[in-house]
Amino acid sequence: MVTIYDIAKKANVSPMTVSRVINHSxxxxxxxxxxxxxVIREMDYIPNKQARGLVSKETKLISLVIPDIANPFFTTIARGAEDKALQSGYxxxxxxxxxxxxxxxxxxxxxLSSKVDGVLIAPTGDASLSxxxxxxxxxxxxxxxxxxxxxxxxxLASGDNVETTRELVAHLAEQGHRRIALINGPSGISNARERRQAFLDALVLSGLEAYPELLIETHFRQDSFSDIVRTFMALAPSARPTAIVAANNFIGVNTLRAxxxxxxxxxxxxxxxxxDDPEPIPDYNPFLTVAAQPAYDIGYMGMQMLxxxxxxxxPARSRKIMLPSTLIVRKSTVKA
Amino acid sequence: MVTIYDIAKKANVSPMTVSRVINHSxxxxxxxxxxxxxVIREMDYIPNKQARGLVSKETKLISLVIPDIANPFFTTIARGAEDKALQSGYxxxxxxxxxxxxxxxxxxxxxLSSKVDGVLIAPTGDASLSxxxxxxxxxxxxxxxxxxxxxxxxxLASGDNVETTRELVAHLAEQGHRRIALINGPSGISNARERRQAFLDALVLSGLEAYPELLIETHFRQDSFSDIVRTFMALAPSARPTAIVAANNFIGVNTLRAxxxxxxxxxxxxxxxxxDDPEPIPDYNPFLTVAAQPAYDIGYMGMQMLxxxxxxxxPARSRKIMLPSTLIVRKSTVKA
DNA sequence: TATGTTTATGTTACCGATAACATTAACATA
DNA sequence: TATGTTAATGTTATCGGTAACATAAACATA
Structure with a gap:
């Protein structure tokens, strides 16, 4: 490997001088x-970041830790984060x-062992504390x-859970629904907690009542909702929900399937x-009504703050950025 | 930061002995x-990979370079690759x-500057040569x-372009189509080249004729297909294609839109x-017929070979792994 | 008992860069 | 002319590990 010593020798200067040139001193x-x-060009020299980092204590590496890169919501966060990182040399x-x-x-x-300079994380939940x-x-x-x-x-960079939930509920209320169910993520995850509270508040705001049996807590990656749907359908017709709010794209799609x-x-x-929209490339004839959170911006802004x-x-004080969602009304909430 | 020297001092041994313990000598x-x-546990010591790598010449870092993490096909490749990497300590x-x-x-x-141990890459095309x-x-x-x-x-780990193309064409031929168009990616990208040739061969195999005016070359991320569609529709009805094969999900969806x-x-x-399926989480009522390439396995196997x-x-000789696709027939190719 | 072998541990140098300090030459100033 | 100042460059030590070699103690063998 070509090092600053090789360059130094060939250019008849000290390695330190080479280092100064590289760093634009x-x-x-x-x-x-x-x-x-x-000489650097001639020998095709590339600085060794590891050696540099050992002294300077920085790696120009940032880690993104998310639940699942295959979920389009997190994919898009990753895309935004990566764009910003690259811009800033990370x-x-x-x-x-x-x-x-x-x-x-x-x-x-x-x-920790890789000595990354920082971490952008969507924690698994309250258990992430340690x-x-x-x-x-x-x-x-x-x-x-x-x-x-x-x-x-x-x-924190996130979607605005309160406002987004309110929009979803208001839309359903407008369509005449009076009994709305919420299939939520685990209460150990902050956004599920926020969505639950926002849901209850939104019902009040829309003049609707909350029914405990229609507040379901499950997992964001639950793959079968048959039991939940069966329970709903087993209720007396007048007690059944006429609309369901799903707390993420995965729950939404799988509820539809059930x-x-x-x-x-x-x-x-x-x-x-x-x-969250389940479709990164909107299909010909999308079916599901969604409140699409601005995932790209969440990733980008999060990376920027990091x-x-x-x-x-x-600034010394921590910042909370809440970005607004876009309600996309499709067939799953509008009767023909 | 806690180093092996701190551990050594506290344990009353030499740093080398600590290094030996860490490396299970x-x-x-x-x-x-x-x-x-x-002492390591007590002081909560974590080895510094940078320092280690400077000597050992390995970073346990692998770079994945793909066109776009937001495209579900590449997303899933990333997911497979990452799973394998983690398993092997990268x-x-x-x-x-x-x-x-x-x-x-x-x-x-x-x-190159980060001294990654290897690179998994979906090159942008023949221009990637340099x-x-x-x-x-x-x-x-x-x-x-x-x-x-x-x-x-x-x-190389990829989908089987020949077989996949053949399946798509055979399916359309079975539906009675005689004039099939191909909207392909740029000929500077290997899979577009392969798909073009495979398409021509598949037409012959299905007893169909090829029409040069129905072989379109565009980009994998082209976002408007209005011009192409307009050209098709401007043809005399008997010369118009009755079916279109799109060379990737993006082209497929945007052609539908046009x-x-x-x-x-x-x-x-x-x-x-x-x-390629445009939908990572299959929607309620998916519309588009696709030949879904096994993206997860492509990523996983690619990472394994790397x-x-x-x-x-x-082995010294390079390996080419071609994985079969799954044809998913949906509404976009089957008349009601 | 002297020597060889094995096992456990220590010493030294080095990986490729940079920070901190040292030196030199050129020039300005009194 | 002696001294101070500035600009350009060099020297040394160090970052946190590990390879290679050195050493010491314990034991076996002739």
Whole structure:
């Protein structure tokens, strides 16, 4: 491998002079600079970031830890985050936690060892506390995307859960629904908690009543909703929900599937709307009404805040950025 | 930061002994090992990969360079690749080339500086040659996913373009179509070239004729197909295609959209089928007939071959893995 | 008993860069 | 002319590990 020593020898200067040229130090004569630059080009020298990092204590590496890169919502966050990282000269490491705190823990250990400059994380839930404490203890800056953890002070970029929930409920209320169910994520995850509260508030706002039996808590990656749907359908017709709000795209799509399997027609018998668009490339004839969170911006802004933290240009107090969603009304909530 | 020197001092041994314990060297007495391990735990020591890598010449970093992480096909490749990487103790860096050779070049420079152990790449096309040469020159192992570059010898994991194309054409022929169009990617990308040839061969196999005016070359991320569709519709009715094969999900979806805008009914007037499912979470009522390539396996197998190359356990000759697709027939090709 | 072998541990140098300090030459100033 | 100042460059130590070699103690063998 070509090192600054090879360059130095060939250019007849000291390695330190080469280092100065590479780092654009002003204390270099024009003549020397040109000479060294010529040799660098000639020998096709590339600085070794590892060696540099050992001294400078920075790696220009940022880790993104998300539940699942295959979910279009997180995919788009990743895309936004990566764009910002590249702009600022950082490279992005990817980690899927699969909503499992122990897998997340494995990543945290890995990235602590890799000495990343910072971490952008959508934590698996409140159980992530110990993982985040580990980061904090080692003074690795981190920023939350999509979700936060109670008791940990850090910047957050997320969708506006309150306003988004309100929009979904208002839309359904407008369509005449009076009994609306919520199929939510686990209460151990901040956005599920927020969505639940926002849902209850939104019902009041729309002049509707809340029914405890229509408030379901499940997982964001639950893949069968047959039991839940069956329970709904077992209710007396007057007690059945006529509309369902699903707390993410995965729940939304799989609820639709369960309804279809049980021959419940959507939206005629039950309307369905959800958070996050399941389709990154909108299909010909999309069916599901969604409140699309601005995932790209969440990733981009989150990364921006993180880089500001890393580079010390962020304000001392932590920032919470809530971005508005876009309600996209489709067939699953509008009767023909 | 806690280093092996801190551990050594506290445990009353030399730093080298600590290093041996960390690396599970057998030449350590049980007593010393336990003593050192206790101090390591007590002081919460984490090895510094940068320092280690400076000596060992490995970073346990692999870079994945793909056109776009937001495209579900590549997303799923990333997911498979990441799973395999983690299993084998590697971390994955992500880079989006956006189908631009110069952006790809920027990444290659970055990862050369980061001293990654290997690169998994879906090259932007034949123009990637110089970028790949750079990698080869520096002896950074790389493996192709989805696409290869003529003149570069490396392992490849991809879908079986020939067989997949044949299936799509056979399906359309079975539906009675005699004039089938192909809207393809750029001929500078290997899989577009392969799909074109496979398409022509498949037509022959199905006893159909090829019409040059129905062979369109465009971009994999082209977003408007109005002109192409308009040209088709301007043909005399007997010369118009009755079916279109789109070379990827993006082309497929946007062709559908263009057809819709021009009030061409699908599949009645024109049927449409494409490579790669645009929907990572199949929607309630998916419309588009697709040949779904096994993206997860492409990523997983590609990463596996790469790790074998890195660790020197791969055979000298390069391997080409072609994985079969699954034809999913939906409404866009089947008249009601 | 002297020597060889094995096992466990320590010492030194180095990976490729940079920070901190040292030196030199050129020039300005008194 | 002696001294101070500035600009350009060099030297040394260090970052946190590990390879290679050195050493010491314990034991076996002739």
């Amino acid at each position: 002003p204390a270099i004569s024009e003549a020397t600079r040109l000479k060294v630059e010529a 490279q992005m490491l990817l980690g899927n936690s699969d909503e499992q705190t122990d897998k997340e823990c494995r990543y945290v250990d890995l990235l 993982n985040l404490r580990k980061l904090a203890k080692r003074r690795v800056p981190f920023v939350f995307v999509d979700r936060y953890v109670e008791g940990i002070d850090a910047d 309804l279809k399997e049980m021959n419940v027609t959507v939206p005629d018998e039950i309307a369905v709307a959800c958070f 880089i500001e933290r890393i580079e010390g240009t962020a | 057998p030449a350590i007495s049980e007593a010393t090992r336990l003593k050192v391990e206790a 971390q994955m860096l992500l880079g989006n080339s956006d189908e631009q050779t110069d952006k790809e070049c920027r990444y290659v420079d970055l990862l 970028n790949l040469r750079k990698l080869a020159k520096r002896r950074v192992p790389f493996v192709f996913v989805d696409r290869y570059v003529e003149g570069i010898d490396a392992d 057809l819709k805008e021009m009030n061409v009914t699908v599949p009645d007037e024109i049927a449409v089928a494409c490579f 790790i074998e190359r890195i660790e020197g356990t791969a």
